[in-house]
Amino acid sequence: MRMRFEIEPDEELAQLPFRVSTYFEYRMNVFVLQNGVEKEFCTSTFHSSILLDLAEGLINMYEQNQQPFVIEMFESTYEYTFTYFQKLLTITRYEGYNGETIEMMKCRFDDFVAAFVTEYDRYHKAILKQNRQAFENEYYCMMRDQINILKNHVNGVI
Structure with a gap:
């Protein structure tokens, strides 16, 4: 399994100098490659919030007995529920509109x-690589911490 994040820059904001806080507002498409087939998993603006929430939910699944969690997308009525059972993760999408x-x-x-x-x-x-001062952004630092925690769980260190 592989995952790919694709960022869609806002045309007006992309003309300005790169800023981490502005970048986090762009639309992000997440694709999953599973069994040789790539499909769109989710799309949302304010993608930093989605990434932080997803990482936090996965960390909590490791640390708090596989509690399910929900992530709401921005700019849509989709909600994604992540449920753990017997080493399997089931992800369902709820469409609030219908x-x-x-x-x-x-x-x-x-x-x-x-x-x-x-x-x-x-x-x-x-x-x-885009901005050497990225560590001045609170969310960027939170992401770094989440990545380290998740790597430790994946590698069996924690």
Whole structure:
């Protein structure tokens, strides 16, 4: 399993000098490659909030007996529920507009976390290449801490 984050820069904001806080407001598309097929997983603006919430939920699953969690997307009525049961992660999407619930995917929890933390780390490093003062941003630092915690869980250090 692999994951890929694709950032869609806002045309007006992209013309300004790079700022981490502005970058975090851009729309992000998350794609998952599973069994040789890539499909869109979710899309949201204010993507820093989505990433921070997803990482926090995964950390809590490790540390608090696999408690389910929900993430709401910005600019849509989608809600994603992450549920752990017997080493499997089930992700369902609820469409608030019409009340439809769709199972997005089911996969091994460890595979999902490993794919997420690999892409989260790549994304995090790419921001630093754009702006060496990225560590002045509170959310950027929170992301770094989450990446380290998740890496430790994936590697069995914690």
